[in-house]
Amino acid sequence: MESKPDGKREGRILIEHVEKVYDPEGVNVHACRDCNADIQPGEFAMVVGPSGCGKTTLLNAIAGFDNATGGAIYLDEEKIAAPDIVQSPGADRMVVFQGGALFPWKTVMGNITYGPVMQGKMRVNEAVQEARGLMDRLGLSREIERLYPDNLSSGMKRQVEIIRALINDPRVLLLDEPFRALDNMSKGLMHEYLLSVFELTKKTIFFITHDLDEAVFLADRIFVMTTRPGTFKAVIEVDIPRPRNFRVLATERFVEIREHVKAEVEEESMKAFEAGERELA
Amino acid sequence: MSTSNQASEVIFNNVGKMAIFKKNQTVILKNCSFTVEPGKLTVLIGPSGCGKTTVINLIAGYERPDLGSVKMDGQPISGPNWERLVVFQETALYPWLTCYENVMFGPLSRKVMAKEKAHEETLTLLAKVGLEDFLDKYPSQLSGGMQRRAELARALINQPKVMLMDEPFRGLDAMTRQLMQEYYLKLFEETHASHVFVTSELDEAIILADNLLIMTNKPSKIQKIIEVDLPRPREWQMVTSKRYLEIKAEALELLHEEAVKASTTSGKVDVDLSGLLETANSD
Numbered sequence: 262m263e264s265k266p267d268g269k270r271e272g273r274i275l276i277e278h279v280e281k282v283y284d285p286e287g288v289n290v291h292a293c294r295d296c297n298a299d300i301q302p303g304e305f306a307m308v309v310g311p312s313g314c315g316k317t318t319l320l321n322a323i324a325g326f327d328n329a330t331g332g333a334i335y336l337d338e339e340k341i342a343a344p345d346i347v348q349s350p351g352a353d354r355m356v357v358f359q360g361g362a363l364f365p366w367k368t369v370m371g372n373i374t375y376g377p378v379m380q381g382k383m384r385v386n387e388a389v390q391e392a393r394g395l396m397d398r399l400g401l402s403r404e405i406e407r408l409y410p411d412n413l414s415s416g417m418k419r420q421v422e423i424i425r426a427l428i429n430d431p432r433v434l435l436l437d438e439p440f441r442a443l444d445n446m447s448k449g450l451m452h453e454y455l456l457s458v459f460e461l462t463k464k465t466i467f468f469i470t471h472d473l474d475e476a477v478f479l480a481d482r483i484f485v486m487t488t489r490p491g492t493f494k495a496v497i498e499v500d501i502p503r504p505r506n507f508r509v510l511a512t513e514r515f516v517e518i519r520e521h522v523k524a525e526v527e528e529e530s531m532k533a534f535e536a537g538e539r540e541l542a
Numbered sequence: 543m544s545t546s547n548q549a550s551e552v553i554f555n556n557v558g559k560m561a562i563f564k565k566n567q568t569v570i571l572k573n574c575s576f577t578v579e580p581g582k583l584t585v586l587i588g589p590s591g592c593g594k595t596t597v598i599n600l601i602a603g604y605e606r607p608d609l610g611s612v613k614m615d616g617q618p619i620s621g622p623n624w625e626r627l628v629v630f631q632e633t634a635l636y637p638w639l640t641c642y643e644n645v646m647f648g649p650l651s652r653k654v655m656a657k658e659k660a661h662e663e664t665l666t667l668l669a670k671v672g673l674e675d676f677l678d679k680y681p682s683q684l685s686g687g688m689q690r691r692a693e694l695a696r697a698l699i700n701q702p703k704v705m706l707m708d709e710p711f712r713g714l715d716a717m718t719r720q721l722m723q724e725y726y727l728k729l730f731e732e733t734h735a736s737h738v739f740v741t742s743e744l745d746e747a748i749i750l751a752d753n754l755l756i757m758t759n760k761p762s763k764i765q766k767i768i769e770v771d772l773p774r775p776r777e778w779q780m781v782t783s784k785r786y787l788e789i790k791a792e793a794l795e796l797l798h799e800e801a802v803k804a805s806t807t808s809g810k811v812d813v814d815l816s817g818l819l820e821t822a823n824s825d
Contacts, residue, residue, distance in 0.1 A: 312715070416805060444590035445742045446801035473716055507798050510744075511791035516782050527717050 270302035272432040272465030273337050274323060280331030281318050291490035292318040298484055298493055303463040307476040309522065310486030311530040316469045320435050323467060325350035336432060352380060355426035356435045361418055363410040370406040373425045395424050399458055416447040423458060433465040440475065449507055452478050456505060477519045478505065485525045488533035495525050549580035549736045550615050550703040552601055558609030559596055570596050572761035578704070583730055583737045585747045587797070588757030589804045594740040598708045601738060602628050614704065624652065627702040629710045633689040635681040641668065641692050642677040648700045667695040671725055687718040691725060698729065707739040711746065720778060723749060727776050744797065748789055749776055756796045759804045766796055
């Protein structure tokens with residue numbers, strides 16, 4: 262899981278002038294326009310913005326699920342999205358989704374080992390060893406390895422999903438509102454869990470959310486998107502020292518940063534409202 | 543609002559409540575005691591599934607306690623009554639009535655208010671919640687936030703003695719939610735009813751509350767009552783004040799402790815009723 266032998270850290274995401282036009286029934290919909298960001302290796306980047314601003318479009322382009330119609334996205338030296346290439350998803354970019362995507366018919370162990378075994382990267386035995394090692398390091402009880410997803414709490418499902426992503430040793434983790442459905446209390450625990458994973462693995466994380474407490478608590482930097490066509494309008498540095506725990510939520514600096522981010526997002530929501538994108542209140 | 547409604551007091555005395563869940567009896571509330579002070583805003587916060595809605599149902603009279611008592615102004619609560627009205631998580635407006643007709647429905651069907659008076663009250667209330675231009679719209683034509691505000695007006699026109707708010711702003715985005723909290727604070731500060739508000743959002747809880755009740759995991763009781771002595775009228779800007787942050791720090795500590803406990807015990811089915819029966823106070 263550490264950086265490669267040449268010592269250079271991996272996982273830089275460079276987004277240059279990215280544009281995405283969807284063309285349903287011949288009516289151009291501009292999801293993103295001139296998006297620029299340079300996310301550093303090992304950075305925790307949170308992305309916020311009004312509904313429908315193109316956050317998930319951007320994530321899909323990084324993941325290789327969909328291409329960009331203009332500009333380019335690079336993962337380290339490699340071009341992963343641009344009109345002149347054919348995009349494809351890869352095990353170096355793992356996604357954890359909103360709804361959860363564990364196979365309900367496989368045990369926890371079956372779910373975690375599925376990826377590397379199917380890709381022929383590991384034999385079953387190796388994958389099981391690797392999975393156990395990860396579960397130990399990342400504080401997930403081995404007792405659950407024979408359970409099916411249905412028997413897990415929603416928080417635990419998310420932990421399994423994160424480990425299922427990490428076993429592929431990705432360069433970046435892409436998360437699209439993974440904790441949206443959790444109640445506030447379990448969410449708080451998941452945040453602390455994800456931070457400990459982040460501190461242990463130092464993976465680059467690209468994380469989309471609507472929850473501003475979540476954004477400030479986790480981020481190194483918060484990237485605020487404009488209303489559609491989405492582009493980055495502000496990058497807010499979160500200078501709260503790590504390691505962080507839940508107590509930072511009650512600090513003045515935390516609330517100041519959150520209110521700042523909120524003002525930036527609200528300005529965009531207002532514009533979206535005025536443009537008829539959505540109804541306000 | 544009219545001054546005719548005086549505030550009421552609700553007292554929970556060692557309340558025990560069980561439920562059947564997947565064929566097992568589960569203790570939801572155990573030795574749960576607290577007082578909703580007259581004219582105050584009491585906020586309940588706690589882990590999900592800790593029985594907050596059960597507390598609301600008991601005060602509303604939808605459910606009866608299995609042990610102990612729930613009394614309003616000295617009288618046991620025996621059933622639903624217009625004196626105790628609930629605003630729910632999901633909207634409960636009648637979809638076939640307009641915004642105006644929904645608000646008028648209560649006082650007219652109960653025949654407690656002259657039509658003229660009800661009409662005036664409805665207009666006043668809908669103006670207070672910013673819906674004066676939406677009188678003839680049907681619920682489906684209103685946004686989520688507007689529906690919640692219409693709901694508030696529909697409850698308040700009955701001048702309940704106790705208003706019960708069961709996570710009414712859940713599911714709204716941050717901005718709409720803050721707007722709702724501001725409308726609601728203004729309405730609360732103008733009326734004299736007692737309010738019970740259930741939420742799982744700590745900032746919402748503190749900015750609204752006079753008394754913040756922190757609940758434990760199941761079997762639940764009140765773990766701690768924090769008096770929120772921030773001045774009224776409340777404003778959102780108070781979230782950065784020193785006192786606010788002190789209260790938040792104290793509450794976070796307690797809630798985190800409960801969340802950790804919940805995560806280590808979840809999945810175990812609670813079937814042990816003996817403890818409850820031993821310590822119960824039959825009152």
